[in-house]
Amino acid sequence: MVHGRRRRQPDDRRTCGGAVEPPGPPQVAVVGPFSGRGAEAGERVASAVKMAVEEVNAAGGIHGTKVEVIIGDDEGVPEKSTLVAQRMADDPAVLG
Numbered sequence: 001m002v003h004g005r006r007r008r009q010p011d012d013r014r015t016c017g018g019a020v021e022p023p024g025p026p027q028v029a030v031v032g033p034f035s036g037r038g039a040e041a042g043e044r045v046a047s048a049v050k051m052a053v054e055e056v057n058a059a060g061g062i063h064g065t066k067v068e069v070i071i072g073d074d075e076g077v078p079e080k081s082t083l084v085a086q087r088m089a090d091d092p093a094v095l096g
């Protein structure tokens with residue numbers, strides 16, 4: 001501590017305003033069936049999300065940073081969907 005303040009550590013991602021910077025570019029996760037019986041529907045959903053992200057990026061992204069799409073394949077299996085979604089939710093870079 002210096003003068004009652006915590007010393008800034010090299011891995012501290014706080015900005016001067018106190019906000020925490022994400023570890024990388026913002027990401028939007030899409031979890032669905034991209035293989036298996038529901039693959040066609042999953043691909044349509046992913047396509048729509050990608051189009052929306054392209055629009056956001058064309059307008060400058062989020063705070064000037066391009067957004068990325070992360071695809072999680074649950075193979076149309078509900079139990080896998082929960083695991084894939086949890087993995088995405090645990091990643092601080094993913095917007096959801």
